[in-house]
Amino acid sequence: MPNPGPREKGSRAAPQDTHGQAPAPGAASPAPPRPAVDGIDRRRSTREPVITVGMIRLLNHDDAAPEQVLVTNVSLHGVGFRSTRSLAVGTRYHIEIGVGPLHLTSRCRIVRVKVRHDGTYEIGGEFC
Secondary structure: OOOOOOOOOOOOOOOOOOOOOOOOOOOOOOOHHHHHOOOOOOOOOOOEEEEEEEEEEEOOOOOOOOEEEEEEEEOOOOEEEOOOOOOOOOOOOEEEEOOOOOOEEEEEEEEEEOOOOOOOOEEEEEEE
């Protein structure tokens, strides 16, 4: 097969199949990756926005007083919430989300802590 020669910077060659032929018109191309916000999005499931009260306490410290947090999103694999204090990444907590008959109780590991402009902390936890 002849060498097509150098390409100009920024130009893209047409995708080719395993036989070196250009794909047929109308052939399906792979879906583009999902854009990430504030870096790489490594989530395994979709976040659902929610605003509700949550309570956290250190895992295996049943005598510890629970701390109230503001839950901002929930997914199958984790939770996002705001706290008035920073939590150490890697620390495990027991979290209760919601009130009344519709609530979730789980363990979570802190995976991200970011200070907000208002002095509170945006915290990401992975269910474990």
